[in-house]
Amino acid sequence: MTKLSVNINKIATLRNARGADNPNVVKVALDAERFGSQGITVHPRPDERHIRYQDVLDLAKVVTTEFNIEGYPDKRFMEMVRLVKPAQATLVPDPPTAITSNNGWDTISNQGMLKDIVAELHESGVRVSIFINPEVKYFEPAKLTGTDRVELYTEPYASNYHKDRDAAVKPYVEVAEIAKALGLGINAGHDLDLHNLAFLKQSIPYLAEVSIGHALVCDALYYGLENTIQMYRRKLE
Numbered sequence: 001m002t003k004l005s006v007n008i009n010k011i012a013t014l015r016n017a018r019g020a021d022n023p024n025v026v027k028v029a030l031d032a033e034r035f036g037s038q039g040i041t042v043h044p045r046p047d048e049r050h051i052r053y054q055d056v057l058d059l060a061k062v063v064t065t066e067f068n069i070e071g072y073p074d075k076r077f078m079e080m081v082r083l084v085k086p087a088q089a090t091l092v093p094d095p096p097t098a099i100t101s102n103n104g105w106d107t108i109s110n111q112g113m114l115k116d117i118v119a120e121l122h123e124s125g126v127r128v129s130i131f132i133n134p135e136v137k138y139f140e141p142a143k144l145t146g147t148d149r150v151e152l153y154t155e156p157y158a159s160n161y162h163k164d165r166d167a168a169v170k171p172y173v174e175v176a177e178i179a180k181a182l183g184l185g186i187n188a189g190h191d192l193d194l195h196n197l198a199f200l201k202q203s204i205p206y207l208a209e210v211s212i213g214h215a216l217v218c219d220a221l222y223y224g225l226e227n228t229i230q231m232y233r234r235k236l237e
């Protein structure tokens with residue numbers, strides 16, 4: 001089974017646009033779970049432009065599915081994860097100014113640093129996933145960090161899907177086989193949507209989890225959140 005984790009960053013973007021509490025991110029997270037989401041993902045960024053650190057603390061008290069916190073493992077992120085102890089922390093190499101995540105880790109040059117961070121997170125009982133590009137050279141070094149999973153950065157897949165989906169998915173299938181052989185769990189995310197999701201799942205049936213935010217929230221404007229979550233779930237059957 002491939003789990004769907006709904007990323008609620010964009011709900012917080014909408015909330016922040018008016019400075020009050022509408023929509024309420026905790027309520028949306030609980031409703032998303034009720035509607036079939038099997039996890040809640042947040043990516044608090046240092047400028048708190050969408051998810052705030054306080055949101056993470058509030059969500060941690062009530063989320064009953066898999067809580068996944070993404071981010072660059074700076075001091076504040078690590079303190080928060082140690083405090084909250086989510087089911088999973090996804091380490092992303094974004095600089096503080098990044099508009100959105102646009103690259104995976106160079107697990108060769110950052111191997112030592114990642115190894116220390118992974119060990120620290122494991123001490124808190126948190127499963128770790130490392131955001132990674134679909135390039136073969138990064139997978140053995142990723143394994144050596146001690147990470148439990150990798151999250152395949154799917155923006156290149158998504159942007160090439162409509163041109164040639166077989167070519168778009170090929171590097172992902174290749175690295176997924178390597179990750180599987182190394183005993184790494186495989187997550188995927190970024191720009192996945194109702195068009196490209198099913199083919200990714202068919203191509204990598206043993207995907208453990210996808211985290212989806214931007215497109216899912218956009219689709220919810222048309223179909224409603226409950227229908228939309230069900231539509232995404234069906235793509236993963």
Ligand SMILES: CC(=O)[C@@H](O)[C@H](O)COP(=O)(O)O
Nearest residue numbers: 009043070092100101189190
């Ligand atoms: C780690 C990742 O893939 C991102 O997609 C991220 O969580 C989205 O972040 P934004 O919502 O800030 O664009």
Ligand SMILES: NCC(=O)COP(=O)(O)O
Nearest residue numbers: 007189190191211213214
């Ligand atoms: N890890 C990817 C994620 O959480 C959501 O990415 P996107 O669907 O907002 O592009």
